[in-house]
Amino acid sequence: MTRDSAAISVFTVLAELFAAAADGCRDRSPLTQRLLTDAADDLRQGGVTAKIMAGSECDREGTVPGLRFAGAVHRLVLEGRAPGLAKHYPSVGGQPHLPTLWEDALPALNAHADVLRQRVLATVVQTNEPGRSAPLYGGLMVAAQEAAKAAGRHVPFCVRLLEVGASGGLNLRPHHVGYQLPDTVLGDPDSLLVLDPEWTGRPPADLSHRLRVVGRAGCDPAPVDVSTEDGRLHLSSFVWADQLERWNRLRDALDLAATDPVRVDRSTGPEWLAHQLARAERDVLTVVWHSVVWQYVSPADRAMGRAVLADAAAKATPLSPLALLVFEPRRTDDGYRFELLLKLWPAGISLNLGHGAGHGTPFTWDVTPWE
Numbered sequence: 001m002t003r004d005s006a007a008i009s010v011f012t013v014l015a016e017l018f019a020a021a022a023d024g025c026r027d028r029s030p031l032t033q034r035l036l037t038d039a040a041d042d043l044r045q046g047g048v049t050a051k052i053m054a055g056s057e058c059d060r061e062g063t064v065p066g067l068r069f070a071g072a073v074h075r076l077v078l079e080g081r082a083p084g085l086a087k088h089y090p091s092v093g094g095q096p097h098l099p100t101l102w103e104d105a106l107p108a109l110n111a112h113a114d115v116l117r118q119r120v121l122a123t124v125v126q127t128n129e130p131g132r133s134a135p136l137y138g139g140l141m142v143a144a145q146e147a148a149k150a151a152g153r154h155v156p157f158c159v160r161l162l163e164v165g166a167s168g169g170l171n172l173r174p175h176h177v178g179y180q181l182p183d184t185v186l187g188d189p190d191s192l193l194v195l196d197p198e199w200t201g202r203p204p205a206d207l208s209h210r211l212r213v214v215g216r217a218g219c220d221p222a223p224v225d226v227s228t229e230d231g232r233l234h235l236s237s238f239v240w241a242d243q244l245e246r247w248n249r250l251r252d253a254l255d256l257a258a259t260d261p262v263r264v265d266r267s268t269g270p271e272w273l274a275h276q277l278a279r280a281e282r283d284v285l286t287v288v289w290h291s292v293v294w295q296y297v298s299p300a301d302r303a304m305g306r307a308v309l310a311d312a313a314a315k316a317t318p319l320s321p322l323a324l325l326v327f328e329p330r331r332t333d334d335g336y337r338f339e340l341l342l343k344l345w346p347a348g349i350s351l352n353l354g355h356g357a358g359h360g361t362p363f364t365w366d367v368t369p370w371e
């Protein structure tokens with residue numbers, strides 16, 4: 001095999017990953033689907049996309065090189081460095097015209113190939129989905145009230161929220177978000193971020209109570225600092241530009257975060273969690289929360305995380321209770337279902353609170369035991 005044919009065959013494999021990523025956007029983001037389909041063809045022909053992807057040729061499927069490419073291109077548009085392409089991007093006021101997308105992309109790809117290559121090499125796909133605050137809010141309401149009942153109290157517990165895999169920390173202020181239901185607004189109706197949770201049913205809790213959050217902390221192996229322009233652009237670039245609802249939600253969540261900063265520490269989780277859980281607060285429910293993170297955690301970190309939690313659970317008391325609340329995908333016969341699970345110690349409660357779409361909305365409240 002000559003060097004050229006070896007290079008072409010490597011890019012053929014990468015082109016398949018781009019095509020698979022394009023397929024993943026079907027019915028959800030026609031713009032990204034078309035960009036990745038044309039980029040896959042360009043890769044097969046050794047065009048500018050091959051230059052941009054040089055160094056990433058052998059990346060694994062799990063690192064989704066196609067979405068890193070699409071994110072880097074989107075970021076170029078957001079930075080105003082691809083004016084000829086911007087007219088296709090609704091995130092900057094454009095309107096996609098798919099038949100001419102690729103020919104309008106080419107000048108930007110050629111002009112900025114080096115910058116794009118560096119960004120594709122340096123980034124991991126990072127989404128921080130504020131829509132997940134809606135199931136989190138409902139789950140916290142249930143947890144605070146169930147813990148109070150178990151302790152023989154009428155008033156729900158105050159909550160200390162500890163998030164593992166928090167990304168930019170956008171879900172660390174669920175009490176400052178508004179949740180627009182058909183008949184009322186839960187949370188903060190004056191918030192910069194008002195979500196339509198699209199709930200079927202309601203959380204099994206008295207929703208007239210206020211959620212009181214008295215402490216928050218988050219960690220992530222790749223934390224995004226949303227107080228910086230770079231951090232905001234980073235998260236924004238991975239939202240598909242023609243998903244305007246998500247785009248607007250992220251923009252509002254970033255605006256809210258600017259008024260209420262929370263630091264996200266750099267850590268994979270277990271040691272950070274052990275440190276956080278070493279301090280139990282009286283009259284406060286400590287809640288460990290993670291959403292769409294578990295699939296990324298190594299088996300060693302999973303085992304260590306479970307051990308840390310089991311240790312803290314054994315020490316929990318009715319007046320210093322502990323909860324685990326997670327929103328994670330579970331494999332079903334026809335794909336994945338995102339489920340909201342709650343465990344409470346020492347009450348011994350273990351519930352599946354319901355299921356919803358991966359971005360947190362819509363969500364169906366449907367309580368069953370969590371086996």
Ligand SMILES: C[S@@+](CC[C@H](N)C(=O)[O-])C[C@H]1O[C@@H](n2cnc3c(N)ncnc32)[C@H](O)[C@@H]1O
Nearest residue numbers: 127128129165167222268291292293296297298
């Ligand atoms: C799909 S994002 C979800 C972010 C956030 N939890 C949310 O729901 O918006 C997955 C997050 O998991 C983080 N992550 C990756 N590996 C991890 C690990 N071993 N432990 C904890 N978090 C991890 C990533 O950095 C990323 O921020």
